[in-house]
Amino acid sequence: MKNLIIAAAVASLTAGAAFAQDTIRLGTEGAYPPFNFVNDSGEVDGFERELGDELCKRAELTCTWVTNEWDSIIPNLTSGNYDAIIAGMSITEERKKDIDFTSNYTQPDPSSYVVAREGVDLTSPDTIVAAQASTIQSSHVASSGATLLEFPTPEETMAAVRNGEADAVLSDKAYAVPVTEEDDGLMIVGDDILLGEGMALGIRKSDTELNKKFSDAIDEMKDDGTLNALIDKWLEGAAKF
Structure with a gap:
């Protein structure tokens, strides 16, 4: 022993x-x-x-x-x-x-909605909101009333709004800010949302x-x-x- x-x-x-x-x-x-x-x-x-x-x-x-x-x-x-x-x-x-x-x-990091046009109803079931799959943002969209459209990468979520496949994106604000600063066709709307x-x-x-x-x-x-x-x-x- x-x-x-x-x-x-x-x-x-x-x-x-x-x-x-x-x-x-x-x-x-x-x-x-x-x-x-x-x-x-x-x-x-x-x-x-x-x-x-x-x-x-x-x-x-x-x-x-x-x-x-x-x-x-x-x-x-x-x-x-x-x-x-x-x-x-x-x-x-x-x-x-x-x-x-x-x-x-x-x-807890603020998340923001990004859109290509004003007046998007972010909680309507007729509104398609893109988010990266398996994120806190996708979970939030799924419970918000809007229709969730998931993508593997954040770049694809923004592309979906640019090409009209989605009406909005929900992402970390730190990611959304530089994207909208470089793309005049995209804008942040609404208040920050604290998740996680x-x-x-x-x-x-x-x-x-x-x-x-x-x-x-x-x-x-x-x-x-x-x-x-x-x-x-x-x-x-x-x-x-």
Whole structure:
């Protein structure tokens, strides 16, 4: 029995050492500016790239970046294709059934409707509202009274309004603002809508140590003001801590 206890202790220490040395793979969509996107050099860029790199530095972790389509981003985390999601993902009760979340790194984020013409009734069943599939925005549209039209990517939701396939889009305001600034044919209408509990890294339920490392780093960035500085840099008009 004594030998078994010693062996178990050694195995535990070895596992801890292996965790400290392993490369942590950060999964993101790479298609949701300004949160995350792939730049002209083919590298992940944006608010979450800068944030993720800083979190890994503070947590003393070696990290690499992996891009993954949004609609399979949680299944590919739970199956082990990467170790954390940092992809503009809001904390929701539904997602908590499958994964855990770190401390939030944004406040509950405002969402906005984008239209190509004035006077759209955003709650009529005759109104088609586009949203990216499996997002808090698509859930909101589904319960709003309007007809939901889902797309795999945010770009496709905006294209649907441009070509008349949809009457409006509901998306994160931080995504909608630069799109409407670059496209005179699109405009934001109505008041901001606060959804979710803020954005955070998604972590497998079994990875409690990794969750704590990232949460501690996020909380440290909140306390020293560096998180607010990143929000100012990348997320126009977003609430700060």
